[in-house]
Amino acid sequence: MLKVVSTEKALEIIREEFSHIKAQTETVILSESIGRTLGDDILSEENIPAFNRSTVDGFAVRAKDTYGSSESVPSQLEITGEILMGEKAEAKLGEGECIRISTGGMIPENADSVVMVEHTDCTFPPVCLILKAVSPFENVTKKGDDTRKGDVVFKKGKVISSREAGVLASLGRSKVPVASKPRVGIISTGDEIVSIEGKVPFGKIRDINTHILSALINELGCIPKEYGIIRDNYDDIYNSVKKAVSENDIVLISGGSSAGARDMTAEIIGTLGELYLHGIAMKPGKPTIVGRIDQKAVFGLPGHPAAAYFVTLRLVKPLIDTILGRNSTDRAVTGRLTQNISSNHGREELLCVKFTADGVTPVFGKSGIISLLSESDGYIIIDRNCEGLKQGDEVHVILWN
């Protein structure tokens, strides 16, 4: 029997023992890259914009020709042409001249700024009265302002959202290198567990874990594979673990809520591979098991859904981030507690919280209670050495999703 370890120690073991698990890089089309993790740095192959562009409709000018202009004392420039959107500006601007230009149009040679059409008076062409001075590069996006050739625009590991998709489109990246999604097998064990379909026989409970873990694994950017409900029986668990290990990078075995069943899971992991830890000083999550079979990471999770959920977030998510090479996507905000929270005597605690008018309020519930997860806005991690928290103490809330 291994001794109970701290969460930090468990994370260290996971980091060291599973460092060989790395996602491959695959190429997907831009629209399918959303939510994925960049598998390579993205470099710009050009300046964007490729030329100085007008950001308004108006007249391209030399700023100094407009200095001192006002409604009462306008400057007088000569309109010598027009630059159509999407066309190369061939004209050169001479002193005292201006050229009509549309938003997005290319600034002609010698011009450095654009006077908005609202600040001009062209009643008597080719005369253009400038009613307001502009400064150099006013109303102009300069060549390379957005991205310079050779710049690393995004580093490997960045998660792609619609905003990055826009940048990738601007770079002409219709195909994007992304980290392949890790495969995660999900096994739910327990004699008391039945399918969520149909009536529940008295004394049994529905298989929540397959569904909540599968959904979570999906949200974490992996491909879940469900192996169904396995009875608390050595051979059945042995065979399903063996199969799941052969088909996945990570295997989660939830349940075995009785000590005997948990020991059986630990024994099977030890027989098929190596057992690293059995028991963790974390609340919820105490009966967690971590081991390795055939270079794959195997986790024994508590049977209680909320506990299994928290252990997956606390231990499995960092491993997934490492496999993907992904920057952590956890988003934390600070707030002040609305009530005291007592100490855990050496165990780290993960606690659901919600934002209320007066601050951050703990959502208490037994670990078997599943609705507390959906009633909360996120969770806090209370250090195992914490002597308790007081009302008004500042806490970091890790937001859901």
Place this chain on the structure above:
Amino acid sequence: MLKVVSTEKALEIIREEFSHIKAQTETVILSESIGRTLGDDILSEENIPAFNRSTVDGFAVRAKDTYGSSESVPSQLEITGEILMGEKAEAKLGEGECIRISTGGMIPENADSVVMVEHTDCTFPPVCLILKAVSPFENVTKKGDDTRKGDVVFKKGKVISSREAGVLASLGRSKVPVASKPRVGIISTGDEIVSIEGKVPFGKIRDINTHILSALINELGCIPKEYGIIRDNYDDIYNSVKKAVSENDIVLISGGSSAGARDMTAEIIGTLGELYLHGIAMKPGKPTIVGRIDQKAVFGLPGHPAAAYFVTLRLVKPLIDTILGRNSTDRAVTGRLTQNISSNHGREELLCVKFTADGVTPVFGKSGIISLLSESDGYIIIDRNCEGLKQGDEVHVILWN
């Protein structure tokens, strides 16, 4: 020409004129409901748990039989049986008796609490020494503690995450009623716009809007349909708008960055249907157009990607939320500005910001610059009547995603 309206007025017009657009409800399997919006209230048809359950391995007892127990002065109870996990507890507990029970086991009649196995000594069965007193319902999840029969567990409009999936599984909901995804047609117009594939001819720019808007519409829970790049030509725009309107609930026409092109889009909307507004007192987003064709909502968005993105978030997202009956998913946190921001003189401003060590820092950039979106953590909305903001002022940051 319609006059420029405030953002509030534009939102009011959108709310009133498009109130007839409502999503249908469809049924999907649980694993496919993640990220979707509930189309109906979810009621519990039973108590969960259906019986009092033990949350630990130990002995079911009557709490009062343990009062005063300690390591030095243990109580002495008689073990009269064992309740196996997943079995109906048939036994009744008599005075001075206890029954062995596993985590998840059903508490027998007359028992009200469980003593953890660690706090017992069973060296001489059938005697069980109780080394620590328990209070009533200690280590027990009571029947209906999680959900009571008839309770509205989730209201229509809630977005389903893995946490809700867990609750739905606990209720036996293998199929879930969700709002059907609205269909959103995306048209990118402009003579200067070219496909993101291949080299860009001089003076042209890549079609960012199709990709950033398509990705955003997807993130907002809708089905984007791309209609490609349409030249600034009345007939081409007319035909593509007509087609897009017939196939979608909402149509976004981006581009037409020149005033002439914008007027053409507005004219086409007016010809095919009704034009509600052309111009909005918002920065970025001034040249926005809103109209209706055949009961569908049609938006003319600015050509600049960042501006088109912000207008979609500010005006189209609330419409999508209403169509889906979805609670807004915007998540805002407060922070203090690290610098002054000048007034907009009557225009509402949407400004990208990022969190830095000293607070909330604006990410400035011209509206044509697309990378500022991906460099920021979210955005703030500065009221049109705001006389400018000062360093240290508290602002609400709407987080990306």
